[in-house]
Amino acid sequence: MPAKVLPIISIFGIFPQGKDELGAKLAYQFGLFHLKVADLLGELEKSPLAKKTVEQYVEGYVSEGGIVPIGAAETIRNYFKDTVGDTIAMCKSRGQLTLLGILSPVLDVKMRWATKTGRYRAILLDGFPRNLDEFWDAHAILGKPIPDLTILIDCRERYARDRFEKCSIDDTAKHIVSYFMRMPPLLPELERIGLVRSPYDDADPIDNAYITLLANLFVNDKWASIVN
Numbered sequence: 001m002p003a004k005v006l007p008i009i010s011i012f013g014i015f016p017q018g019k020d021e022l023g024a025k026l027a028y029q030f031g032l033f034h035l036k037v038a039d040l041l042g043e044l045e046k047s048p049l050a051k052k053t054v055e056q057y058v059e060g061y062v063s064e065g066g067i068v069p070i071g072a073a074e075t076i077r078n079y080f081k082d083t084v085g086d087t088i089a090m091c092k093s094r095g096q097l098t099l100l101g102i103l104s105p106v107l108d109v110k111m112r113w114a115t116k117t118g119r120y121r122a123i124l125l126d127g128f129p130r131n132l133d134e135f136w137d138a139h140a141i142l143g144k145p146i147p148d149l150t151i152l153i154d155c156r157e158r159y160a161r162d163r164f165e166k167c168s169i170d171d172t173a174k175h176i177v178s179y180f181m182r183m184p185p186l187l188p189e190l191e192r193i194g195l196v197r198s199p200y201d202d203a204d205p206i207d208n209a210y211i212t213l214l215a216n217l218f219v220n221d222k223w224a225s226i227v228n
Helices: 016-030 037-046 054-063 070-079 084-093 100-117 132-142 157-166 171-193 206-218 221-227
Strands: 008-013 032-036 122-126 149-154 195-199
Touching: 008 016, 008 171, 016 032, 016 122, 016 149, 016 206, 032 037, 032 100, 037 084, 037 100, 037 122, 054 070, 054 084, 054 100, 070 100, 070 132, 084 100, 100 122, 100 132, 132 171, 149 171, 149 206, 149 221, 171 195, 195 206, 206 221
Parallel strands: 008 122, 008 149, 032 122, 149 195
Antiparallel strands: none
């Protein structure tokens, strides 16, 4: 698909609740399209596309000019005869990330839709790229390196691990484990492009964390070029 997309600001965080609330505030104040990968996959599961075979789903996307990176295409071929919904469910049951070949078509289409509306300054992309391989593959999908800027809602690693030890089976704990497995190889590339760190402690009021985030963003030239 040759059409360009809006600037993309990725947002990551150890604690999903704080990240979600801060992202929503940013999107509202600055006219950003807040796109959450988890919500996008949930919509896909409930849509008619979920009943298509993976082969039909991918071929439909490619026939409209979409691109599936070589590595993702090779992996997805193993599931061509399964439905999209069953493939997503399989990934969930195994505790795996949903295959990029499933995610990338709906992600690409949604971002291009947001661009076409003309209503937004940029896309605030929550949860992508999910690892270093997806960072490189995203260039092939969109025709440009992404993200243009990354926001990292950060906290002390010791605090996060203490939280994990106290809640060893809840969703927050699972997110912390996943975060520390996926992010270290990815962070150097995000920092090279542009990364803003802002602290968050889920015991503090969210408004305090938001004021701190704004202070960190306002001194960043790339943020200023995107939102002004």
